[in-house]
Amino acid sequence: MPVTYRCTNCRFEADLGWFHHHRFDDGYFATKLLVCTRCGTSHQVRIALRASIGDLARTGPRCDVSLVNVGQHRARVLAAIRETTGGGLHDAMLRAAQVPTSLVEDVDLTEANEIRARFESAGGQVDVRMRPPEPAPPPIPKQRDELGVWVSPEGGGEPAWQVCPIEGERRGEFGEFDLEAQSCYRCAARGTLVSEIPSEVSCCPRCGEDALRAQGGWIT
Numbered sequence: 376m377p378v379t380y381r382c383t384n385c386r387f388e389a390d391l392g393w394f395h396h397h398r399f400d401d402g403y404f405a406t407k408l409l410v411c412t413r414c415g416t417s418h419q420v421r422i423a424l425r426a427s428i429g430d431l432a433r434t435g436p437r438c439d440v441s442l443v444n445v446g447q448h449r450a451r452v453l454a455a456i457r458e459t460t461g462g463g464l465h466d467a468m469l470r471a472a473q474v475p476t477s478l479v480e481d482v483d484l485t486e487a488n489e490i491r492a493r494f495e496s497a498g499g500q501v502d503v504r505m506r507p508p509e510p511a512p513p514p515i516p517k518q519r520d521e522l523g524v525w526v527s528p529e530g531g532g533e534p535a536w537q538v539c540p541i542e543g544e545r546r547g548e549f550g551e552f553d554l555e556a557q558s559c560y561r562c563a564a565r566g567t568l569v570s571e572i573p574s575e576v577s578c579c580p581r582c583g584e585d586a587l588r589a590q591g592g593w594i595t
């Protein structure tokens with residue numbers, strides 16, 4: 376979770392630290408936000424997806440589960456409904472009074488079988504229906520770790536992330552590189568890109584005053 380640092384003197388501000396992506400379509404799963412401690416320019420490292428793509432794809436059939444028979448043990452079935460849907464007693468009673476009624480949709484077969492067993496042991500009965508298979512999502516490109524800088528384009532316009540060349544060797548299939556060996560895109564200093572301001576450092580990279588303070592994090 377990134378932390379925002381703000382200078383109380385010149386209002387310089389930078390977000391530092393990690394966040395994980397919600398989607399992996401582009402082949403990256405996380406971003407590490409950095410700042411140059413010398414000139415204050417924001418950089419980032421985008422981290423290529425390490426897991427095999429198959430781990431992320433939903434595999435196997437998907438199911439909808441409906442309650443079709445409450446049986447003799449209403450209280451036990453009501454408990455099973457609440458456990459399955461996460462709803463309250465009133466909601467469970469409404470569902471039990473309206474069989475057949477949907478309990479959950481789009482769960483995998485393992486979960487559907489667990490639900491079926493739960494209701495059977497409570498004396499109820501569910502119907503598990505397979506959903507038609509969805510088209511396979513487009514393949515996720517395999518990427519290497521990438522260093523970027525936040526720059527305004529020459530001639531004006533909105534600032535945007537721009538890819539920086541990597542200095543030194545890259546390692547492994549995901550092209551890991553040493554951050555210490557990289558230089559700041561703007562001031563060319565080496566080893567000044569950090570994702571965390573050491574606690575003993577509190578000088579603002581813009582105005583040089585001892586006024587840089589962590590402002591708490593943001594939820595990602």
Ligand SMILES: [Zn+2]
Nearest residue numbers: 382385579582
């Ligand atoms: Zn400052």
Ligand SMILES: [Zn+2]
Nearest residue numbers: 411414559562
């Ligand atoms: Zn710099």
